[in-house]
Amino acid sequence: MIDESLMARIVSLDPADRLDLIAAVWDSLSPNDLPVTDAEKALLDARLADMESNPDDQSTWPEVKTRLERLLR
Structure with a gap:
């Protein structure tokens, strides 16, 4: 404490x-x-597997930044 x-x-x-x-x-x-929980590790593993199996579904940082800036206007 x-x-x-x-x-x-x-x-x-x-x-x-x-x-x-x-x-x-x-x-x-x-x-x-x-600490990273088992559930968090499983989620990260699933996201990594999805990213690796669908490389064309990914966004570059500039694309993500542009989308976020539009949302925040």
């Missing part, structure tokens, strides 16, 4: 500083620190 006095200091920070702290903590984690 996080020490109560430390948590009180964190909560007293302004929102921008709290966001900076969140980013710093997140960046300190390695991929091995993040």
Whole structure:
């Protein structure tokens, strides 16, 4: 658990500083620190298999970005 006095200091920070702290903590984690469930692994395996069996159904990053920008207008 996080020490109560430390948590009180964190909560007293302004929102921008709290966001900076969140980013710093997140960046300190390695991929091995993040658990992946069996269900998530199965989903990733299924998506990879679909991608490999249907290579023409894929979109490039610029295509995806353009679609997202249109949706967000």
